[in-house]
Every structure is written in structure tokens, then in C-alpha cells.
Amino acid sequence: MKKLLLLPILIFFLACNQNNNEDKNEDTKSETTENNSDSEQEKNSEENKEMAEISVKDKKSFGKKFEVKDPMNSEDMMAKFKDLKVGDSISVQFQSKVEEVCAKKGCWMKMDLDEDIQAMVRFKDYGFFVPKDIPGNEVVLDGKAFKEEMSVEDQKHYAEDSGKSEEEIAAITEPKVTYSFLAEGVQVVED
Numbered sequence: 001m002k003k004l005l006l007l008p009i010l011i012f013f014l015a016c017n018q019n020n021n022e023d024k025n026e027d028t029k030s031e032t033t034e035n036n037s038d039s040e041q042e043k044n045s046e047e048n049k050e051m052a053e054i055s056v057k058d059k060k061s062f063g064k065k066f067e068v069k070d071p072m073n074s075e076d077m078m079a080k081f082k083d084l085k086v087g088d089s090i091s092v093q094f095q096s097k098v099e100e101v102c103a104k105k106g107c108w109m110k111m112d113l114d115e116d117i118q119a120m121v122r123f124k125d126y127g128f129f130v131p132k133d134i135p136g137n138e139v140v141l142d143g144k145a146f147k148e149e150m151s152v153e154d155q156k157h158y159a160e161d162s163g164k165s166e167e168e169i170a171a172i173t174e175p176k177v178t179y180s181f182l183a184e185g186v187q188v189v190e191d
Contacts, residue, residue, distance in 0.1 A: 054132045056188055063128040067144040071095040078113045081147060081179040089146035093121075094181065095189065098135045102161045106130045111141070113179060119145070119159070121181045130186055138189040143182050148190035150178045 071093035072080065099118055100110040106129035110118040121182060123129065123143060155172045 005052045022056075048163045056134045056137055059131070060188040060190070062130050062186040063123060063183060064142070066093075066185045068140050068186070068187060069093060071140045074111075074113050076180075077119070077145065078117065080145060081113070084145070084147040086147050086149055086177060089144045089156050091143070093140055093142050094145065095138065095140045097138050099128060100162055101132055101134050102158075103132060103163050104161050106132050106134070108161070109134065110160065111139075111181070117179065118152070119181050121183055123186075124182055128186075129174070134188070140187045140189060141181055141183045142185040142187075145179070145181050146176055148180050149175050150180075151175050168179050 074096045077094045096111045102108045110122045159169045
């Protein structure tokens with residue numbers, strides 16, 4: 001009779017020990033995944049630092065490789081942006097001249113749309129940068145165009161990145177609607 005009572009207790013302890021081992025294995029897997037993510041982020045960060053030092057003369061394609069297929073010009077892209085509502089997006093290829101780039105890392109750029117209007121371009125998953133000497137070059141972007149309301153904080157961040165003065169940065173006090181582009185790939189147009 002005592003042996004029969006001990007059997008459920010023994011099974012209970014074995015089951016608890018097995019669950020404990022599974023928890024430890026999950027923790028180990030989680031730590032390994034986190035370490036791999038950290039390693040990947042560090043690797044991407046190092047690659048991006050190196051990319052920012054590369055000249056547009058050395059490399060003509062950035063991010064995902066894509067085949068250029070009848071990209072929109074600035075006027076057509078401007079018309080599409082005007083038709084979008086904040087939050088809407090469309091997948092397109094867009095060709096225009098680079099007006100400005102992040103002077104710190106090459107992690108964003110502005111593309112010409114109209115006389116005084118530019119599209120703010122960022123890169124998918126912060127996965128690649130462009131050379132800091134890319135302004136003035138004609139490029140084709142492949143990705144998503146969208147309209148968004150940019151916060152004061154983000155506007156100030158980008159103004160600081162582009163080397164604006166303290167007074168210009170302080171003058172930013174309201175969110176504004178911007179024409180934006182999330183590029184998966186960028187190709188420099190050859191002359």
C-alpha cells in the first residue's frame with residue numbers, strides 16, 4: 001500500500017524535473033537567439049558604418065537587388081503622393097535626383113519631387129545605408145511610397161542629422177505631413 005502511495009509522488013517529482021529541464025532549455029535557446037540577434041545587429045551596424053564610408057563612385061547598388069521596370073518620374077510621383085491619404089501606401093519604383101543625405105551615417109536621404117518639395121527616404125529595417133556623397137546623383141528606388149505625419153521630435157532629429165543650426169531646429173514646433181518612401185533597394189542611374 002505504501003508503495004502505491006509513493007508511485008504518484010515519484011511521478012510528480014519526475015514530471016516537475018522534466019518541466020524544469022525544458023524551462024532551462026528554453027532559457028538557453030532564448031539567450032542564444034538574443035545573442036545571435038545582438039551579433040546580427042552589431043554585424044549590420046558595422047556593415048552600415050563601412051557603407052557610409054564607401055563612395056558612390058565605388059558602388060552603384062544598395063539594399064535589395066531589383067530590376068528597374070518603368071520607374072515613376074518626380075512629377076508622376078508627386079501626383080501619386082497628392083492622391084494618398086495619411087497612412088496610405090503604394091508599392092512603386094521612383095526615379096529622381098538625391099537632394100540631401102544624412103551627413104552622419106547615410107541612413108536617410110531626400111529626393112526631389114517638385115521645386116520646393118522633397119520625399120523623405122528611409123531604408124527598410126535600417127538594413128542598409130547609402131554613401132554620403134550620393135547627393136546630386138539620379139537614383140531609382142524600389143519600395144513603398146506613403147504619406148505620414150512626422151512628429152516634431154523626428155523632424156528635429158533629421159534637421160540635426162543634416163547639420164541645421166540650433167535656431168532652425170528650435171523653429172520646428174509642429175508636426176507636419178510629409179511624403180515618405182521606405183526603400184528596399186536603391187540603384188544609381190549610370191550616365
